């Protein structure tokens with residue numbers, strides 16, 4: 001890349017990236033509190049980016065309601081972004097990945113991928129995955145189509161995978177998006193992990209804060225960002241990632257839209273003030289893992305999950 005003019009921009013900002021698909025639950029708000037803590041602690045702008053490209057799931061005005069919740073807890077973003085504004089950039093990067101052979105078509109069904117990974121997990125040298133722990137470097141793919149090219153005659157929808165430089169077997173080759181068939185590149189729809197990685201890189205952030213359930217996406221996304229660094233005219237550093245504990249229901253399952261009593265309004269209606277809620281959320285977070293500039297690629301709370309009742313609300 002010696003013929004490219006590159007300049008290094010000092011990273012700044014910490015991004016919190018909610019999906020505007022409904023009302024925040026207390027787990028989303030806790031992650032927001034943790035990311036706000038780091039922005040204050042590091043004196044860098046707090047950026048809220050609404051990840052709104054999953055159109056069928058996006059709810060009208062959910063972004064406004066989420067912003068109101070954040071502000072009622074005293075968190076005001078310095079910058080607000082919408083991922084849908086960057087869709088041209090996702091397409092451009094996809095085209096570049098095709099041109100350079102970094103993306104390849106995959107026709108494996110979700111079921112086949114799961115079955116292959118199951119075999120991988122039960123291999124003698126690896127231990128059984130614990131469903132309650134989010135193994136950060138978990139394999140995402142068997143590499144089947146990387147080694148057996150898909151015919152140009154293939155009919156039907158295609159998933160496109162990013163060729164990870166770190167594995168000959170393709171274990172980290174994650175889906176970056178889909179097209180309706182193998183030749184219609186205009187129909188490209190980016191995947192959540194791909195769009196996030198592109199925007200996280202372009203944003204030049206110093207730190208990304210998200211919950212531990214996204215841990216397995218960290219390394220594949222960093223592979224993509226490392227490749228972006230070699231393509232970009234303006235070169236950013238790759239943001240570090242801080243994983244906050246995932247707040248779960250009492251039985252350890254994820255909080256869902258139908259989970260009762262976990263929105264800000266519901267908790268307030270049980271007689272808690274906004275100040276008390278904010279204080280409890282802050283008290284539940286102990287940044288035992290300190291941030292270190294240029295230090296670890298990823299870090300996080302010692303606990304990967306925390307039950308709602310443990311928040312003391």
Ligand SMILES: [Zn+2]
Nearest residue numbers: 106107108145
């Ligand atoms: Zn495949």
